[in-house]
Each structure stands twice: as structure tokens, then as C-alpha cells.
Amino acid sequence: MKRKTIDIITLGCSKNLVDSEQLIRQLKESGYDVTHDSETPKGDIAVINTCGFIGDAKEESINMILEFAQAKEEGSLEKLFVMGCLSERYLKELAVEIPQVDKFYGKFNWKELLKDLGKSYDQRLQLERTLTTPQHYAYLKISEGCDRKCSYCAIPIITGRHISKPIEEIIDEVKYLVSQGVKEFQVIAQELTYYGVDLYKKQMLPELIERISDVPGVEWIRLHYAYPAHFPTDLFRVMRERDNVCNYMDIALQHISDNMLEQMQRHVSKEDTYRLIEQFRKEVPGIHLRTTLMVGHPGETEEDFEELKDFVRKTRFDRMGAFTYSEEEGTYAAKHYEDSIPQEIKQARLDELMDIQQGISAELSAAKIAKQFKVIIDRIEGDYYIGRTEFDSPEVDPEVLIKHTDSPLVIGNFYQIEVTDADEFDIYGKVIKSYE
Incomplete structure (x- = not known):
């Protein structure tokens, strides 16, 4: 009998990718051939792992579902399943709007998909994944959810409270991945710095990173998505002392003006932010900082934006991304603020900010010549x-x-x-x- 092929399409962030990799491993064990993000999907079954973070991501996910729904109507696809953040948030609405989908799953109940295919989740493989990245690096998810309540962000609505994975479970996963040839780990979470508070009643990120760095075969560890308030400063020592912890920090700052930080409910001030950046650069010489900034949040004045531009010029981030505010239903901003800044002004601010950063990036790259x-x-x-x-x-x-x-x-x-x-x-x- 011909083995059935399943196409898995992953949209959104690397946290979704980890879920897809775990699902692929289970499906392969159940006897399926599996492709991931194939340019020309040809499977009998398709699974779309969706993103629901901001407007553009939701639109991309819906368009992808509709494309596969059409393929099913035309007879080139037997079954279509949808999982991930978008269906976690809009499961009932999507089931009504797109009936061609055989079943929608949320972000956390994808194991039911195996059951619906007549298979069962194999507990023995819970640490195992089929990597979709090159074999030498992997994403390592250390927690789910988020307890922060930033005004603009729908993630806590979608994923719920912060839940840390136990340290021993993470270390076992790292050892397994090293045995598969992984040398480099991108440590990811919705919010790294909160790691451990729920399980151990204190911030445990520094200790976790030390434990990971002790595993033989771990060559590089890189940290993603930290939060600036109540930063666990013992991490500076770990980054300094451990050669395999990269001098790199991805810390989303969003804005710098006190007016905007307050309206965004970031629980950090302009002064705190400058002090933290100064501390990073003093305590971890040579560190490269990546940040994400937002323009066009309700209430952002021209003065606020000028302050943000000044911040980017002064701080000279090694890496920087930015995006425009989009109103997400259910968030504090959607309930309490009017999305009154026109899209063309938001876009103009974004372009101006990225132009400044492009010049800085060119200068910082040029400074590396001959090194x-x-x-x-x-x-x-x-x-x-x-x-x-x-x-x-x-x-x-x-x-x-x-x-x-x-x-x-x-x-x-x-x-x-x-x-x-x-x-x-x-x-x-x-x-x-x-x-x-």
C-alpha cells in the first residue's frame, strides 16, 4: 500500500516551527512521508500551522488556508487540517467561514490530530523532533505563554499564562539534539526573562543557560526575546564567563518615550532603558544588541517619534527591526485607545526609522573590515x-x-x-x- 504524504506548512515564528518539528517526528513514526514548506505541495493531506500575532500575519495565514481549501475543492487534496495561533484564537469563526477544513486545532492540542488520523501520540518521542533547519542548529523553546500585559499584544490572549518547561526536560532535549548533530541553539520564548518564576518562584534564566552551556557538544547558545523590566542581571556574568554563550541579546524595547512606554504598559522607563543598555555594554564587552521597535501606537505624537529617532541614533543598535501598530481585538489598546494615526503616517515613520538604522548598520558592518x-x-x-x-x-x-x-x-x-x-x-x- 502506498505511504501517504503529508505537507506541513509553518507560518509565523520559530516557536511554531518547534511545534511543527515535533509533529513531523510523530507523523514519520506513524508511517507517513512528510514534507515541510514545500514549494509545490503534492501530499494527500495538508497541515497548516498558523500565526495570529498581527494583521499581516493573520492575513497570510488565512490566504494560505484558502489556497489549500481550493485545492481540496478541486480534488487534489484529500484532507486539510489547521493548527496554531490563528485557530487557537478564532477556532469557531474559522470553522464556519472555511468549511473545507476537516478540523481546526488550537496551539496546544495538535496531538489530537494524530488521533484523528487513526494514530496515537508516542510518548517515547516527546523530546524528539525532525529538524527543518540545517542539521547543525535548532530552536530551543523553554516556555509557552506570557504574563506581560503590553497594551498592543494579543499573545497572552492566544497562548495564556507563562508556563516554563522544567530545567531537566530542557537539558534532556539539548542532549538529544546534540546527539543528532546540533551545535548551535537559538533559545526562544515569548519572554525569556520570566523563565522559572512559575516553577521555581524566581527568575532562573541565568542558571538554565549555565546548565545548557555545560552540555558537551553545545558550541553556541543565542538568546531571543528578552523583556527589559526586571532583567536578571546575573545573566551578564554567565555571558562573560561562558565562551559558548554568544555575546548577543534580542531584547524587544518597542519605544523610548516615557509617554509611549506608559501607554504601551511596558512597566519600564526611558531612564531604565538607557541604563540597561549601558549595563549590557559595560558588563558584556563586544555584545551585539538586537531590538524591535513599534511606531504608530495610539497616542504617539511627533515629539514621541522624534525621541524614538534620537534613541536609535544614540544607541546604534547592531540589529534592529520595526513594525507599525495594528489594532488587535481583545487587547487593552483596542478597548481603551482609538487607532487614530493614519496608516500612511505609520508607514512614513517606519520608513524613516529604518532608513536611520540602515545607515548605522552600514557603518557598523564597515567597521568589521580587516577583523x-x-x-x-x-x-x-x-x-x-x-x-x-x-x-x-x-x-x-x-x-x-x-x-x-x-x-x-x-x-x-x-x-x-x-x-x-x-x-x-x-x-x-x-x-x-x-x-x-
């Missing part, structure tokens, strides 16, 4: 090997381009490179030596 860095090689693309330094997270940060030479490089291996050229997006280098 040497340790780089991991991710892939080959055209005439170049593509790699990253410890300051670069996959998908979102600049890459290192190394011309093909007579000495082939190995994907997943580390090399010392010297930077020969740079632009605002990427740097170019030549290999000095291999670490393997």
Missing part, C-alpha cells in the same frame, strides 16, 4: 558559502559570504575568517583557518 571572526557555515548559494558569526541569528541577521575556493568548506563546521568587504546587509570574508 577576524569565528563563523559557522549554513549553506552554499551560487558562488558563495553562506555563514554567520556569533552575532548573527538565522533568518533575521546579516550573513557572511565566502567565495568558493579550491578548498571546499563543510556545512555546519566552524572557520576563522577575515572580513574583506561589507555592505549594510552582509559582510564578505576569506577563510584563515578551520576549527574542525
Whole structure:
């Protein structure tokens, strides 16, 4: 009998990707062939793992569902299932609006999908995943949910309260992934710094990172999505002392003006923010900071925006992303503020902010010319090997381009490179030596 093929499509963040990877492992164990994010899906069954964070993400998810629903109507698809954040939030509405979908699941009950296929969840494989990333790196999810109540954010509505994974379970997962060839871990959560408060009654991120760094075979650990208020400052010591903890921090600051921070319900001030950045750079020399900022939140004045631009110029973030406010039903902002800033003003502010950052990024990249860095090689693309330094997270940060030479490089291996050229997006280098 022909093995059935299941296409899995993952939308949204890397936290969703981890869920998809766990599902793929279970499906393969149950005898299915599985593809992930295939450019031309040809399976008998499709599973779409959706995002519901902001307007654009919701629209992308709905368009993807409709595309597959049409394929089912045309007879090229037997079954269509939907899971993830969008269906967690709008499950009943979606079931009415898109009846072609055989079943909608939320973010946390995807194990029922196996049951509905006539299979069962294999508890023995709970730590195992089929990686969709290159074999040498993986995302490591340490918690679900969020207890912060930022005015604009629907995540707590979708995912519920913060729930930390026990340290021992995380360490077992790290050991398993190392046994599969993983060298680099992107530690992710909706909010890293709250880790452990629910389980251990105190912030445990520094201790967790130390424990992960002790596991033999862990070469790089990179931290994503920290929150600035009540930052666990012992993490500075861990980053300084542990060579395999990258000097990199992804900390979403959103804004700098006290007016906006208060309206956003961020529980941090302008003064606190500047002090934390100064502390980072003093305590962890050479750290690269990535942040995310928001423009167009209700109540943002021209003065607030000027303050934000000034902040970006002064702080000179190594990496920065920004987005425009979109009203999300059920949030504090949707209930209490009027979304009165026109979209064209929001977009103009976003463009202006990113223009400033583009210039800063170009200058910071140019300053790396003639310096040497340790780089991991991710892939080959055209005439170049593509790699990253410890300051670069996959998908979102600049890459290192190394011309093909007579000495082939190995994907997943580390090399010392010297930077020969740079632009605002990427740097170019030549290999000095291999670490393997």
C-alpha cells in the first residue's frame, strides 16, 4: 500500500516551527512521508500551522488556508487540517467561514490530530523532533505563554499564562539534539526573562543557560526575546564567563518615550532603558544588541517619534527591526485607545526609522573590515558559502559570504575568517583557518 504524504506548512515564528518539528517526528513514526514548506505541495493531506500575532500575519495565514481549501475543492487534496495561533484564537469563526477544513486545532492540542488520523501520540518521542533547519542548529523553546500585559499584544490572549518547561526536560532535549548533530541553539520564548518564576518562584534564566552551556557538544547558545523590566542581571556574568554563550541579546524595547512606554504598559522607563543598555555594554564587552521597535501606537505624537529617532541614533543598535501598530481585538489598546494615526503616517515613520538604522548598520558592518571572526557555515548559494558569526541569528541577521575556493568548506563546521568587504546587509570574508 502506498505511504501517504503529508505537507506541513509553518507560518509565523520559530516557536511554531518547534511545534511543527515535533509533529513531523510523530507523523514519520506513524508511517507517513512528510514534507515541510514545500514549494509545490503534492501530499494527500495538508497541515497548516498558523500565526495570529498581527494583521499581516493573520492575513497570510488565512490566504494560505484558502489556497489549500481550493485545492481540496478541486480534488487534489484529500484532507486539510489547521493548527496554531490563528485557530487557537478564532477556532469557531474559522470553522464556519472555511468549511473545507476537516478540523481546526488550537496551539496546544495538535496531538489530537494524530488521533484523528487513526494514530496515537508516542510518548517515547516527546523530546524528539525532525529538524527543518540545517542539521547543525535548532530552536530551543523553554516556555509557552506570557504574563506581560503590553497594551498592543494579543499573545497572552492566544497562548495564556507563562508556563516554563522544567530545567531537566530542557537539558534532556539539548542532549538529544546534540546527539543528532546540533551545535548551535537559538533559545526562544515569548519572554525569556520570566523563565522559572512559575516553577521555581524566581527568575532562573541565568542558571538554565549555565546548565545548557555545560552540555558537551553545545558550541553556541543565542538568546531571543528578552523583556527589559526586571532583567536578571546575573545573566551578564554567565555571558562573560561562558565562551559558548554568544555575546548577543534580542531584547524587544518597542519605544523610548516615557509617554509611549506608559501607554504601551511596558512597566519600564526611558531612564531604565538607557541604563540597561549601558549595563549590557559595560558588563558584556563586544555584545551585539538586537531590538524591535513599534511606531504608530495610539497616542504617539511627533515629539514621541522624534525621541524614538534620537534613541536609535544614540544607541546604534547592531540589529534592529520595526513594525507599525495594528489594532488587535481583545487587547487593552483596542478597548481603551482609538487607532487614530493614519496608516500612511505609520508607514512614513517606519520608513524613516529604518532608513536611520540602515545607515548605522552600514557603518557598523564597515567597521568589521580587516577583523577576524569565528563563523559557522549554513549553506552554499551560487558562488558563495553562506555563514554567520556569533552575532548573527538565522533568518533575521546579516550573513557572511565566502567565495568558493579550491578548498571546499563543510556545512555546519566552524572557520576563522577575515572580513574583506561589507555592505549594510552582509559582510564578505576569506577563510584563515578551520576549527574542525
